Structure formats: structure tokens, C-alpha cells
Amino acid sequence: MEQHFDSVGEEQLAWADIKESQRVKQVLYAEAIGLETLSFGNKKEEMLKLNYKGVYGYLPKSRIDNYEFKGLHHFLGKEFEFVVxxxxxxxxxxxxxxxxALEVSAKRFWKSAKVGQVLVGFIRGMDVSRLYLLVEGVxxxxxxxxxxxxxxxxxxxxxxIGDTINVKITNLEAPTEENGDGVLEVSAKVLQRxxxxxxxHYKEGSSYSGIITKVHPLHGVFLELVPGLRVRTNFPPNANPTVLQKGKKITIKVLEINHRERRLKAITIIPQKSINAGRRGGRVVQ
Incomplete structure (x- = not known):
């Protein structure tokens, strides 16, 4: 019986938050636990089902973001800010x-944000080389x-889409009449070692193993000795192509360590059997 009253109390507090959010546009946070298609106005629309402290609500696709999303399934299990x-x-x-809610958060952000602050970025989109983030609505x-x-x-x-990543503000310019969006530049790398x-731990003239991260037909083989410590090497002549694939472990010999330019110069060392596998009857197999 006591547990029942505790549960009712939590729900009452949740409803108090919800009503206050509707009244003063207070930003709340809830997890998306489902995806339903419901009638909204004169049309049916996909909606994320939210669970706010045991009270359920709906976030229509048209109310999620001004950014165009192809689908909503990747948002399930993620937390969203909202106003009621x-x-x-x-x-x-x-x-x-x-x-x-994003508009409310953005106004609050520009009043207090400072270079050097660490915040959470919400990934709203991406392409091959960039992440498109929302940081406190900005x-x-x-x-x-x-x-x-x-x-x-x-x-x-x-x-x-929907993942979050910790970022540090590296550049900040508040919105002006000339630039209504302002400038926000962030980095996740500066938070890493x-x-x-x-x-x-590495010496010139010595050999080490690394994992191939990329193979480029013109620029050579790129690999990591440890996460983040990268080196580009040559294409070994007559090597078996199956050895030089992304994710494969190979051996390199360090020729030079340039501390000023933070760069390694190395060559790839391929076992003789891997070279011979690329030949047949004294001829290189094309």
C-alpha cells in the first residue's frame, strides 16, 4: 500500500511539471519509448511516444526539428528536450x-555560453566527413x-542520428543583425588524450604492428599503431592484395620520427609468403 502511494505521488509531481511547462514553456526531458502513427489535426502523422516520469506523451515528427529526417526509428531509446x-x-x-524547446534553450545558451565550456551535442545529421549537431538548441x-x-x-x-557526443566550445560569436545565427564552433577531439x-614508445629503425584504416590507390596505406597515432606507408611491390585491406594487421618499419611536424615515415614489411601468393609461375598475378 505504501508503494502505491509513492507511485501516485511521483505521477502527481510529473503532472505538475507538465502543466508548468505548458504555462511558462519550461524545458523538460523524456525518453522516446515508441513510435506510433496518430491523427493530428486533419492528417495522420508519425509521433514519438515519450515517457516523462510515468506519464506518456506524443512528439509529432513535425515538432521534432526543422531539420528533415527520413525516419524516426533511430530516435527510439534517445532522450529529447521538449515543452508541453x-x-x-x-x-x-x-x-x-x-x-x-530548442528555441528556448538557444536563447538561454547565448546568454551564458563561454569558450571552453563542455556541453553535449545532439547529432541531427551527418555526411561522410561532418557531423551536424545541436548544442543547447544551437x-x-x-x-x-x-x-x-x-x-x-x-x-x-x-x-x-540521435546519438550524443561531448564537445568543447572553441569559438563563439553571439547573433547580430548582420548574422542572425551567430557562430558556434566545437570540438570533441580536444577532450581526448x-x-x-x-x-x-617507438624508435627509428624498429618494426611495429598496426591496423590498416584506409587503402588509397594513389596515396598508399594508412594505419594506426594505437588509436589516433597514424602513419602512411607505401604499397609493397607484388604483395598479396588480400593482405592490404582495411582492418587487417600489418607490420611497418619506422624510418623517421619528425617531432616538429608530428609525423612518422615508415615502410610496410610483408612476409615473403604473402608476396609469393601474388605470383604464379614466376609471373605477377594481375
Whole structure:
């Protein structure tokens, strides 16, 4: 019986938050637990079903973001900010609006944001080399060079829409009449440990193993000795093509360590059997 009253109390507190959000546009947060298609106005629309402390609500696709999404399934299990647009006390549900919540968050952000702050970025989109983020409601584009010390060939293979990533503000300019959007630049890489600090464990003239991260027909073979510590090497003559594939482990010999330019020069060492596998009857197999 005591547990029953505790549960009722939590629900009453949740409803108090929801009503307050509708009244003063207070930003709340809830997890998307389902995806339903319901009638909204004169049309049917996909909606994320939210669970706010045991009270269920709906976030229509048209109220999620001004950014165009192809589908909503990748949002399931993710947390969203919202303000309450409508409350149905008899049906025990509420209608959420995230776009409005983002506007509220953005106004708050520009009043208090400072360079050096660490915040959470929401990934709203991506392409091969960039992540499109929302940081406290403010859009930001983060290029590959600011995501990680490790080389990421395609952002779409590493991240999903709706993921979050910790970022640090590196540049900030508040909106003006000339630039109504302002400027926000962020980096996730600056929060990570610099892998060049491990270069002391490597010596010129010595051999080490690494994992291939990319093979380029013109520029050679790219690999990592440890995450983020990258080196580009040559294409070994007559090597078996199956050896030089992304994800494969190969051996390199370090020829030079350039501390000033933070760069390694190395050559690939392929076992004789892997070279011979590329030949047949004394001829190189094409």
C-alpha cells in the first residue's frame, strides 16, 4: 500500500511539471519509448511516444526539428528536450513540441555560453566527413578533424542520428543583425588524450604492428599503431592484395620520427609468403 502511494505521488509531481511547462514553456526531458502513427489535426502523422516520469506523451515528427529526417526509428531509446503544447487530463496524455524547446534553450545558451565550456551535442545529421549537431538548441557543424584523433573514413559508419557526443566550445560569436545565427564552433577531439604522447614508445629503425584504416590507390596505406597515432606507408611491390585491406594487421618499419611536424615515415614489411601468393609461375598475378 505504501508503494502505491509513492507511485501516485511521483505521477502527481510529473503532472505538475507538465502543466508548468505548458504555462511558462519550461524545458523538460523524456525518453522516446515508441513510435506510433496518430491523427493530428486533419492528417495522420508519425509521433514519438515519450515517457516523462510515468506519464506518456506524443512528439509529432513535425515538432521534432526543422531539420528533415527520413525516419524516426533511430530516435527510439534517445532522450529529447521538449515543452508541453497541449494537455489532455481526461486521456492522461500530453502533446510535446521540441522545436519550441530548442528555441528556448538557444536563447538561454547565448546568454551564458563561454569558450571552453563542455556541453553535449545532439547529432541531427551527418555526411561522410561532418557531423551536424545541436548544442543547447544551437546548430554547429563539426568536421572530421575535430571529431577524433583517429581517422574516421565515413561518419555514417561510426555514428547514428540521435546519438550524443561531448564537445568543447572553441569559438563563439553571439547573433547580430548582420548574422542572425551567430557562430558556434566545437570540438570533441580536444577532450581526448593526444596520442602523440605515446610516440616515446617507438624508435627509428624498429618494426611495429598496426591496423590498416584506409587503402588509397594513389596515396598508399594508412594505419594506426594505437588509436589516433597514424602513419602512411607505401604499397609493397607484388604483395598479396588480400593482405592490404582495411582492418587487417600489418607490420611497418619506422624510418623517421619528425617531432616538429608530428609525423612518422615508415615502410610496410610483408612476409615473403604473402608476396609469393601474388605470383604464379614466376609471373605477377594481375
Amino acid at each position: 503544447e497541449q494537455v489532455d487530463l481526461e486521456g492522461h496524455w500530453f502533446l510535446a513540441n521540441r522545436i519550441e 546548430p554547429a557543424i563539426m568536421g572530421r578533424e575535430d571529431v577524433s584523433y583517429s581517422y574516421i573514413d565515413d561518419m555514417r559508419s561510426e555514428f547514428e 593526444d596520442p602523440w604522447g605515446q610516440i616515446a
